[in-house]
Amino acid sequence: MNESSTELLFLILFLLIILSGFFSSSETGMMSLNRYRLKHLTRSGHKGAQRASKLLDRTDQLIGVILIGNNFVNIFASSIATIIALRLWGDAGIAIATALLTIVILIFAEVTPKTLAALYPEKIAFPASFVLTPLLKLLYPLVWSVNLITNNLLRLLGIKQSNQDSDNLSREELRTLVNEAGALIPRKHQDMLVGILDLEKVTVNDIMVPRNEIVGIDIEDDFSDIITQIESSQHTRLPIYKNDINNIIGILHLRNLTRVLSQETPNKASLLQECREPYFVPESTPLHTQLMNFQKEKRRIGIVVDEYGDIMGIATMEDILEEIVGEFTTNFSANSADITPQDDGSYIIDGSATIRTINKTLSWNLPTSGPKTLNGLITEALESIPDTSVCLKIHKHQMEIRQIKDNVVKTVRIYPPGK
Known part of the structure; x- marks a missing residue:
């Protein structure tokens, strides 16, 4: 028992x-x-x-x-x-x-x-x-x-129990989740998702075409010269201004040009009739807000202005979409006229190139919190406008100013970090 x-x-x-x-x-x-x-x-x-x-x-x-x-x-x-x-x-x-x-x-x-x-x-x-x-x-x-x-x-003991849903992810946590997805999400799709999350951090003046690079039409030019300029344009939408780029009076879509040329006596007045009134955008507008504004206003191009109303540049729907899906070209580094690789591993870069473009193209990490262009970054570092070729180091990058013109740094040779 x-x-x-x-x-x-x-x-x-x-x-x-x-x-x-x-x-x-x-x-x-x-x-x-x-x-x-x-x-x-x-x-x-x-x-x-x-x-x-x-x-x-x-x-x-x-x-x-x-x-x-x-x-x-x-x-x-x-x-x-x-x-x-x-x-x-x-x-x-x-x-x-x-x-x-x-x-x-x-x-x-x-x-x-x-x-x-x-x-x-x-x-x-x-x-x-x-x-x-x-x-x-x-x-x-x-x-x-x-x-x-x-x-x-x-x-x-002073400990309060929260009723909030602890499953909610912050923006940074969601970014980490996307980056750590591995093979579950293709790399290209990960980049697109992260690009969407980053839209809030980027403003319109980070991606705009600067004022000095705006391709537009001066309505005061001869009509024949205007037509020639339009026929050689690589853009589908062109700003129309009067005497000065600060006086933009309309946006011309080239598909409307056929209606002008089909008239018996095409002239500037008929050209202006086909223009749409300009759409102005504050330079500090976050990209996710501007994307919704483009959709709301049914626009694809906006004139970027500063707090004083002066024109700073042009931003397009395509510029914002490129922040999400990447450059539309197959090999941006090879096709970019602003960035030319050299045999010694350095790059000859145009001074007007934006810091964001350089960072995205070459996978660098130049500071983007201040000036938007390479010329601005160099002049800020030197605290003056250089009058001769000089060498300097910014964020572990050796830089050699090669050309200066009209008080602007035109070209710079830059070596990757560690070179």
């Missing part, structure tokens, strides 16, 4: 250790679930995911029922092990039982099941949810009492 009861105690102890492993793995598996994949599976009708999602909606209750079950099982197992040890070794068996049970629980009921649950959370958490859901209903009064005492204790 004594041997059979001892065997029964060993069997009960074995089952209790299995139950302890179940509660330990359930806790780790539930907490390790990918919440976004869980939401996807829940919406797809996965029963296990739906049960797990409901349990995770009240994390305090879930943890409460798991810990109540785990502690009850472990304490019960300790009592059974003590009884067995006393029968087998007498009073000395208490120390032996404590040591052996600690090792067994640590290996078989804690470390091993929790490691498996961390590696395969869905395979552990979803089946466990079928047990934890009815168990929570059964033990709800006890769980509610424990949580009530715990919450009041936390409140006394």
Whole structure:
């Protein structure tokens, strides 16, 4: 009778250790679930995911029922092990039982099941949810009492429980998530998603075509010269100004030119009739705002002005889209007239090239918080307009001014960092 009861105690102890492993793995598996994949599976009708999602909606209750079950099982197992040890070794068996049970629980009921649950959370958490859901209903009064005492204790310690959704990602966290997606998202798509997130950081004056590079039509020129200029233009939309670029009076879409030329006596007046009134954009407008403004106004080109109303440049829908999808050319570095690679690893760069273009093209990290062009960056570093060729170092880049004209740095030789 004594041997059979001892065997029964060993069997009960074995089952209790299995139950302890179940509660330990359930806790780790539930907490390790990918919440976004869980939401996807829940919406797809996965029963296990739906049960797990409901349990995770009240994390305090879930943890409460798991810990109540785990502690009850472990304490019960300790009592059974003590009884067995006393029968087998007498009073000395208490120390032996404590040591052996600690090792067994640590290996078989804690470390091993929790490691498996961390590696395969869905395979552990979803089946466990079928047990934890009815168990929570059964033990709800006890769980509610424990949580009530715990919450009041936390409140006394000055810890406030937030009801905000902890699953919400910040912009930086979302950027990290996209960058760490690996093969799940193609590299090109990752760049596009990050480009969308970065639109808020970039303003219109970061991507605009500067005023000195605006290709426009002076309405005061001879009509024949205007037509010749339009026919040789590489742009589909051209600003029309009167005498000075600051006096833009309209935007001409070249597809409307056929209506002008089809008239018996085409003239400037008929040309102006086909122009659309200019659309002005503040230079400090964030790109994500301007993108929506273009859509709202049904525009594709905007005249960028500063706080005084002076024209700074032109921004187009294509410029903003390039911030998302990248340059439309197949190899921008090879096609860019502003950046010419040299045999020694350096680059001859036009002074009017924007810092953002240089950084994107060459994967450099020149500062963009100040001047927008290379000429501006150099003159700011020198704190004067150079009157001769000089060498300087900016942000670990060796620079050699090669040409200066009209108080503007025209060309610069720049070496990559470490050259």
